[in-house]
Amino acid sequence: MTSNPKTREWQTMSREHHLAPFSDYKQLAEVGPRIITTAEGVYLWDSEGNKILDGMAGLWCMAVGYGRKELADAAYKQMQELPFYNTFFMTAHPPVLELAKTIAEIAPPGMNHVFFTGSGSEGNDTMLRLVRHYWALKGQPNKKVIISRVNGYHGSTVAGASLGGMKFMHEQGDLPIPGIVHIPQPYWFGEGGDMSPDEFGVWAADQLEQKILEVGEDNVGAFIAEPIQGAGGVIIPPDSYWPRIREILAKYDILFVADEVICGFGRTGEWFGSDYYGLQPDMMTIAKGLTSGYVPMGGLVVSDKVFEVIQAGGDFNHGFTYSGHPVAAAVALENIRILREEKIVERVKTDTAPYFQQRLRELAEHPLVGEVRGVGLLGAIELVKNKATRERYPSEAGAGMICRGHCFNNGLIMRAVGDTMIIAPPLVISKAEVDELVDKARKCLDLTAEALRD
Numbered sequence: 032m033t034s035n036p037k038t039r040e041w042q043t044m045s046r047e048h049h050l051a052p053f054s055d056y057k058q059l060a061e062v063g064p065r066i067i068t069t070a071e072g073v074y075l076w077d078s079e080g081n082k083i084l085d086g087m088a089g090l091w092c093m094a095v096g097y098g099r100k101e102l103a104d105a106a107y108k109q110m111q112e113l114p115f116y117n118t119f120f121m122t123a124h125p126p127v128l129e130l131a132k133t134i135a136e137i138a139p140p141g142m143n144h145v146f147f148t149g150s151g152s153e154g155n156d157t158m159l160r161l162v163r164h165y166w167a168l169k170g171q172p173n174k175k176v177i178i179s180r181v182n183g184y185h186g187s188t189v190a191g192a193s194l195g196g197m198k199f200m201h202e203q204g205d206l207p208i209p210g211i212v213h214i215p216q217p218y219w220f221g222e223g224g225d226m227s228p229d230e231f232g233v234w235a236a237d238q239l240e241q242k243i244l245e246v247g248e249d250n251v252g253a254f255i256a257e258p259i260q261g262a263g264g265v266i267i268p269p270d271s272y273w274p275r276i277r278e279i280l281a282k283y284d285i286l287f288v289a290d291e292v293i294c295g296f297g298r299t300g301e302w303f304g305s306d307y308y309g310l311q312p313d314m315m316t317i318a319k320g321l322t323s324g325y326v327p328m329g330g331l332v333v334s335d336k337v338f339e340v341i342q343a344g345g346d347f348n349h350g351f352t353y354s355g356h357p358v359a360a361a362v363a364l365e366n367i368r369i370l371r372e373e374k375i376v377e378r379v380k381t382d383t384a385p386y387f388q389q390r391l392r393e394l395a396e397h398p399l400v401g402e403v404r405g406v407g408l409l410g411a412i413e414l415v416k417n418k419a420t421r422e423r424y425p426s427e428a429g430a431g432m433i434c435r436g437h438c439f440n441n442g443l444i445m446r447a448v449g450d451t452m453i454i455a456p457p458l459v460i461s462k463a464e465v466d467e468l469v470d471k472a473r474k475c476l477d478l479t480a481e482a483l484r485d
């Protein structure tokens with residue numbers, strides 16, 4: 032099956048030495064991983080020389096496109112000047128300070144301070160500790176519980192996986208940890224039953240109020256949610272959802288945390304998903320698009336309201352060796368400079384995202400497709416057996432995995448979450464590349480329908 036002898040060698044190394052994240056080790060040992068070797072723009076190349084359109088932006092990360100020399104130069108320059116120094120104990124360095132200031136400029140009004148981490152998961156761990164610290168400083172130490180959503184994704188550390196609502200993650204290792212509770216997700220297509228999307232959106236939002244009342248307002252510290260659930264299957268909430276959530280949040284004294292790890296840095300056509308939906312978070316978790324994935328970095332952006340309390344509180348006994356790593360900060364700064372100077376977020380909003388959404392929706396006519404939805408450069412295609420009733424194929428049929436396989440073999444990366452195909456291309460994708468993406472997706476839907484018939 033392989034034409035390049037190196038592929039075999041790398042696959043052997045994989046089998047013999049590599050524990051890959053979120054992978055079935057038995058299957059990985061049998062089949063071996065696809066080895067991605069190089070990339071440029073929106074394209075990847077594997078070790079067999081196949082050119083693949085990356086419809087998943089690496090892993091929701093890639094904003095400015097692969098192969099940007101400016102980012103490599105920024106890292107090189109910073110490594111020569113100051114490759115590492117910590118930001119603990121009253122020290123700092125120029126890149127971390129300039130980055131914090133830059134993020135405050137693009138963040139929603141009133142969000143002016145950033146705690147840096149190495150990843151989105153660490154950002155959410157920081158959030159949990161900061162929420163509890165905040166309420167303790169306010170003299171309400173019982174406000175510890177964090178409300179989150181079923182099928183949300185907030186990372187893979189103990190706190191991240193607990194905050195997330197992924198059953199298959201909770202099953203391994205006794206999660207969630209105490210103090211984290213979940214409410215249903217606003218996933219109308221999968222769970223809306225006979226309700227209209229708007230009725231269902233209000234119902235799903237009302238679950239937050241129910242949970243606050245059940246746990247007791249005096250025990251709830253925060254509600255965390257992704258503006259649009261990414262890993263859960265690009266769940267676009269019904270229009271009624273966020274306005275109703277905002278009403279509920281206004282009624283109770285709890286913090287609201289927007290997990291912007293996917294939605295942030297332009298994915299929706301606004302700088303943050305919170306801008307897109309008019310949310311006013313007290314904290315925002317960031318990562319992924321912050322550096323376009325060129326180097327690892329995450330963080331937690333904090334509102335003035337929260338900052339004033341924790342500043343007055345003195346020490347915050349929390350930090351990572353790599354918090355605000357100078358090389359990561361320099362790359363993030365350059366990434367944001369490119370996003371701003373090339374007006375990439377504006378282009379997504381006014382040009383490429385409308386085109387992408389229009390073209391993607393053409394696939395709704397396909398016999399295998401029950402719904403196409405999306406916002407900005409996020410999209411989802413629901414595979415169904417019966418369009419009218421939203422009936423799925425039996426899970427043994429593996430419709431999503433079949434489709435994902437056809438995509439991979441036809442030069443397109445689309446991910447499958449169950450039978451939901453999800454798409455999030457790099458933000459620099461052109462209209463011609465959108466055409467290529469949609470044409471390939473259609474072909475793969477045809478091949479999947481054929482395979483399911485047999």
Ligand SMILES: *Cc1c(COP(=O)(O)O)cnc(C)c1O
Binds near residue numbers: 292
């Ligand atoms: C990816 C992701 C995370 C976790 O980020 P890591 O860098 O993988 O730790 C958290 N929240 C959301 C919404 C994500 O998509």
